[in-house]
Amino acid sequence: MDKKTKILEATERVLAEQGFERISIQMVAKNAGVATGTIYRYFVDKNDLLTQLREHVLKQCAAKMFHDFKDDFSDEIAIKNQFILLWKNTWNLTIDRDDGAINKEQFDSLPYKKNGHQKQSEREVFAPIHRFFQRGISMGIFKPLGSDVLSSIGIEPAFFLARKQVNGLINLNASECNDVLEACWDAICLNKKLELLK
Amino acid sequence: MDKKTKILEATERVLAEQGFERISIQMVAKNAGVATGTIYRYFVDKNDLLTQLREHVLKQCAAKMFHDFKDDFSDEIAIKNQFILLWKNTWNLTIDRDDGAINKEQFDSLPYKKNGHQKQSEREVFAPIHRFFQRGISMGIFKPLGSDVLSSIGIEPAFFLARKQVNGLINLNASECNDVLEACWDAICLNKKLELLK
Amino acid sequence: MDKKTKILEATERVLAEQGFERISIQMVAKNAGVATGTIYRYFVDKNDLLTQLREHVLKQCAAKMFHDFKDDFSDEIAIKNQFILLWKNTWNLTIDRDDGAINKEQFDSLPYKKNGHQKQSEREVFAPIHRFFQRGISMGIFKPLGSDVLSSIGIEPAFFLARKQVNGLINLNASECNDVLEACWDAICLNKKLELLK
Amino acid sequence: MDKKTKILEATERVLAEQGFERISIQMVAKNAGVATGTIYRYFVDKNDLLTQLREHVLKQCAAKMFHDFKDDFSDEIAIKNQFILLWKNTWNLTIDRDDGAINKEQFDSLPYKKNGHQKQSEREVFAPIHRFFQRGISMGIFKPLGSDVLSSIGIEPAFFLARKQVNGLINLNASECNDVLEACWDAICLNKKLELLK
DNA sequence: GATGAATGAGGTTTCATTCAT
DNA sequence: AATGAATGAAACCTCATTCAT
Numbered sequence: 054m055d056k057k058t059k060i061l062e063a064t065e066r067v068l069a070e071q072g073f074e075r076i077s078i079q080m081v082a083k084n085a086g087v088a089t090g091t092i093y094r095y096f097v098d099k100n101d102l103l104t105q106l107r108e109h110v111l112k113q114c115a116a117k118m119f120h121d122f123k124d125d126f127s128d129e130i131a132i133k134n135q136f137i138l139l140w141k142n143t144w145n146l147t148i149d150r151d152d153g154a155i156n157k158e159q160f161d162s163l164p165y166k167k168n169g170h171q172k173q174s175e176r177e178v179f180a181p182i183h184r185f186f187q188r189g190i191s192m193g194i195f196k197p198l199g200s201d202v203l204s205s206i207g208i209e210p211a212f213f214l215a216r217k218q219v220n221g222l223i224n225l226n227a228s229e230c231n232d233v234l235e236a237c238w239d240a241i242c243l244n245k246k247l248e249l250l251k
Numbered sequence: 252m253d254k255k256t257k258i259l260e261a262t263e264r265v266l267a268e269q270g271f272e273r274i275s276i277q278m279v280a281k282n283a284g285v286a287t288g289t290i291y292r293y294f295v296d297k298n299d300l301l302t303q304l305r306e307h308v309l310k311q312c313a314a315k316m317f318h319d320f321k322d323d324f325s326d327e328i329a330i331k332n333q334f335i336l337l338w339k340n341t342w343n344l345t346i347d348r349d350d351g352a353i354n355k356e357q358f359d360s361l362p363y364k365k366n367g368h369q370k371q372s373e374r375e376v377f378a379p380i381h382r383f384f385q386r387g388i389s390m391g392i393f394k395p396l397g398s399d400v401l402s403s404i405g406i407e408p409a410f411f412l413a414r415k416q417v418n419g420l421i422n423l424n425a426s427e428c429n430d431v432l433e434a435c436w437d438a439i440c441l442n443k444k445l446e447l448l449k
Numbered sequence: 450m451d452k453k454t455k456i457l458e459a460t461e462r463v464l465a466e467q468g469f470e471r472i473s474i475q476m477v478a479k480n481a482g483v484a485t486g487t488i489y490r491y492f493v494d495k496n497d498l499l500t501q502l503r504e505h506v507l508k509q510c511a512a513k514m515f516h517d518f519k520d521d522f523s524d525e526i527a528i529k530n531q532f533i534l535l536w537k538n539t540w541n542l543t544i545d546r547d548d549g550a551i552n553k554e555q556f557d558s559l560p561y562k563k564n565g566h567q568k569q570s571e572r573e574v575f576a577p578i579h580r581f582f583q584r585g586i587s588m589g590i591f592k593p594l595g596s597d598v599l600s601s602i603g604i605e606p607a608f609f610l611a612r613k614q615v616n617g618l619i620n621l622n623a624s625e626c627n628d629v630l631e632a633c634w635d636a637i638c639l640n641k642k643l644e645l646l647k
Numbered sequence: 648m649d650k651k652t653k654i655l656e657a658t659e660r661v662l663a664e665q666g667f668e669r670i671s672i673q674m675v676a677k678n679a680g681v682a683t684g685t686i687y688r689y690f691v692d693k694n695d696l697l698t699q700l701r702e703h704v705l706k707q708c709a710a711k712m713f714h715d716f717k718d719d720f721s722d723e724i725a726i727k728n729q730f731i732l733l734w735k736n737t738w739n740l741t742i743d744r745d746d747g748a749i750n751k752e753q754f755d756s757l758p759y760k761k762n763g764h765q766k767q768s769e770r771e772v773f774a775p776i777h778r779f780f781q782r783g784i785s786m787g788i789f790k791p792l793g794s795d796v797l798s799s800i801g802i803e804p805a806f807f808l809a810r811k812q813v814n815g816l817i818n819l820n821a822s823e824c825n826d827v828l829e830a831c832w833d834a835i836c837l838n839k840k841l842e843l844l845k
Numbered sequence: 846g847a848t849g850a851a852t853g854a855g856g857t858t859t860c861a862t863t864c865a866t
Numbered sequence: 867a868a869t870g871a872a873t874g875a876a877a878c879c880t881c882a883t884t885c886a887t
Contacts, residue, residue: 162360240438636834
């Protein structure tokens with residue numbers, strides 16, 4: 054396998070296990086099965102390694118969140134199904150204790166100083182989710198609140214809850230999960246029936 | 252001021268600015284205006300300092316989130332007002348770039364869980380929020396999904412969104428903020444009118 | 450003894466023995482009898498240590514060159530005696546394999562890039578030699594060529610020759626040494642007798 | 648061009664620019680346009696490369712110092728002209744910031760003498776200068792002080808002064824340069840007219 | 846109690862050298 | 867012969883912790 058990828062993936066594992074406080078180049082090298090010096094052939098320094106990892110992690114997370122996801126807007130049922138898929142993919146990412154999810158959380162929680170120029174690439178990578186919500190808005194299904202907002206109230210609770218589940222603070226079964234998912238759907242949908250009522 | 256508190260608060264500032272990767276005892280000492288050795292009179296070691304900071308941070312965050320919060324369940328209006336207060340306090344905590352919020356995020360995102368007793372203390376500190384949701388459920392206002400779940404879909408999006416706002420990914424004004432808050436309210440409430448419709 | 454001085458003097462010894470190619474912080478620490486970390490309490494980094502050593506060395510060399518030197522211009526005899534003293538001090542500095550002399554040579558031979566802002570302090574430290582030659586010029590004893598020039602043709606050959614002697618390329622005894630010294634004196638003096646001849 | 652020469656010349660450039668402290672095989676390889684491994688086909692190790700460079704530098708310097716130099720002793724005028732040529736060549740070598748001159752200085756200033764055979768080779772390379780002074784002595788023009796001594800007081804000041812000029816400590820024009828050269832000539836010559844006077 | 850100089854283990858990074866291609 | 871990726875020892879530097887004052 055490509056050695057740079059090997060190093061990035063080792064970094065991913067070590068960061069997910071040890072956190073920023075403890076990760077060291079030596080640990081990464083050992084975990085990747087290369088000499089410490091080798092890392093410096095592919096990365097300028099430790100900071101560069103972590104910056105490139107962030108990009109890598111972002112893409113991995115997006116890939117998993119968008120697994121089986123299709124731009125299918127044939128009707129409200131199709132849109133609901135895509136929503137369910139997104140929500141469950143997001144939930145499972147954390148439930149599976151996926152390194153990518155752990156690391157994305159760590160990167161996102163860094164003091165703001167270090168979060169500057171990540172915006173653009175984050176936006177690109179999550180473009181499908183924005184298109185999805187935008188389309189739903191223009192079809193009159195979702196509240197006209199902006200795709201970032203809809204994502205935060207519709208999908209991101211899956212993150213928070215999965216983290217609580219993994220930490221043992223809650224213990225939802227599949228059926229309860231579906232109830233939560235439906236509540237999130239309520240949060241983002243215009244309530245047409247209510248409108249009709251008036 | 253109490254010297255231990257002085258040290259904890261310096262730690263809070265330095266951690267919020269530098270993150271786990273860079274914080275050092277020397278930096279904390281300098282920031283607190285004490286000698287490095289002094290820190291070791293109040294804390295066993297660096298790990299103990301950070302563990303105690305976590306507790307400290309948790310309490311600070313809770314205090315700010317529960318600012319002006321009252322256990323007032325006289326009617327649905329009162330409950331809605333308390334919800335609005337909670338949501339806005341949560342939003343503002345991050346918007347103000349409050350060190351406590353930054354640090355809570357960092358602690359919560361740590362991958363290794365030396366937690367265990369942390370869970371318990373988190374539960375205690377956020378007890379008011381649990382009581383609030385529990386009471387709302389029993390009054391038939393909120394969906395019967397458990398207080399953790401309601402908190403995750405009703406309040407925590409305020410965290411996520413505020414973080415996006417601070418990082419410049421979105422730019423909500425006060426009115427848009429209210430719309431989002433209402434959407435979160437939709438997510439947690441039983442839709443009585445719909446029920447009546449049937 | 451003052452610890453900073455202890456470190457500087459160890460650096461002096463190690464640099465004189467090992468040269469820039471081989472000197473290391475660890476060697477200096479060992480030689481000074483301190484821990485490596487201690488060096489960084491007194492010097493920003495290795496470069497700072499060497500820069501400060503340069504200043505230190507300059508002063509040491511000057512002190513030895515000006516040992517017993519007096520600003521005595523009572524007559525030509527006095528001036529000649531001061532010249533002889535300067536010349537012999539210079540010669541002995543290298544002959545004694547003095548670390549300062551070895552190091553000054555090494556610093557002075559560094560690629561020009563690194564020699565920029567040393568000028569001013571070199572000029573200050575060697576001010577007495579400039580005053581000496583200036584005064585001799587104004588008294589009509591020395592050729593009016595500028596004090597730097599007179600120093601280069603009158604005194605600095607003592608450096609070159611001592612280096613050759615130490616390296617075993619030549620082997621001058623005391624009497625031959627005096628002959629050379631006289632030749633250097635010829636180089637810088639106006640030859641009054643010749644003038645009278647015309 | 649011959650690959651070994653290409654490497655030696657790259658080493659010359661890099662050493663003149665970076666000094667012993669910073670020169671590395673990788674830099675030399677890059678500068679020479681060859682792979683690092685290639686260097687080890689022509690040189691045993693780094694030390695061998697630098698040792699061979701020293702020889703190379705010595706020859707280059709000598710070649711430049713003896714440019715246009717002829718063993719012409721027809722009369723005192725011819726000898727004086729050869730002296731002027733030597734002095735100016737020496738001066739220009741440093742003034743031109745010639746890599747060879749920079750490096751010769753660096754090599755000559757090394758504190759540890761793995762030399763021994765270096766002495767011999769220096770003597771061979773500078774044989775013309777020794778023959779020149781020896782012949783001048785036997786012709787009764789120069790003081791009978793040994794060719795090394797005459798070289799140190801007659802020619803080497805040109806080195807010292809040129810270094811000062813390059814470092815900006817002095818600023819001699821062509822005419823002043825000639826005056827200095829004459830002073831050096833005074834230093835090495837027997838003063839026949841004075842002798843006659845007695 | 847408080848200090849901060851000192852320590853040295855351990856982290857980051859460089860670079861001489863090797864070796865499979 | 868030439869390459870340049872890979873190695874790992876050793877360099878520079880940081881920082882948690884101790885201890886004499």
